């Protein structure tokens with residue numbers, strides 16, 4: 001089952017090691033960048049995506065300061081775990 005988990009000292013290093021394929025890198029910022037961004041933009045919420053106990057991806061949602069709408073700014077599934085339905089389930 002897919003679960004969204006907080007990012008803390010137990011999974012931080014594993015989350016920043018997650019990566020998309022080289023061809024996909026232009027579509028999404030690195031998780032390291034997103035976590036740094038969320039420190040400066042506290043309205044951004046970062047979450048780990050787990051399939052059962054296995055970390056498979058990362059997402060970040062934010063409330064936009066201008067339109068006051070929630071947006072999903074980031075969604076990524078690690079290249080090794082893609083095309084198994086996890087991205088769709090996480091959404």
Ligand SMILES: CC(C)(COP(=O)(O)OP(=O)(O)OC[C@H]1O[C@@H](n2cnc3c(N)ncnc32)[C@H](O)[C@@H]1OP(=O)(O)O)[C@@H](O)C(=O)NCCC(=O)NCCS
Nearest residue numbers: 020024027028073074075076077082083084085086087088
């Ligand atoms: C986009 C992404 C999150 C999808 O995650 P995923 O777990 O691989 O996707 P799923 O297995 O849940 O599949 C979801 C849909 O995408 C399709 N899909 C998955 N991998 C695909 C691929 N490599 N090429 C084309 N379509 C693909 C599936 O067929 C499915 O469509 P369907 O519901 O019509 O069958 C993942 O590919 C990714 O991390 N991409 C790079 C980062 C990115 O572009 N993020 C979005 C912008 S922030």
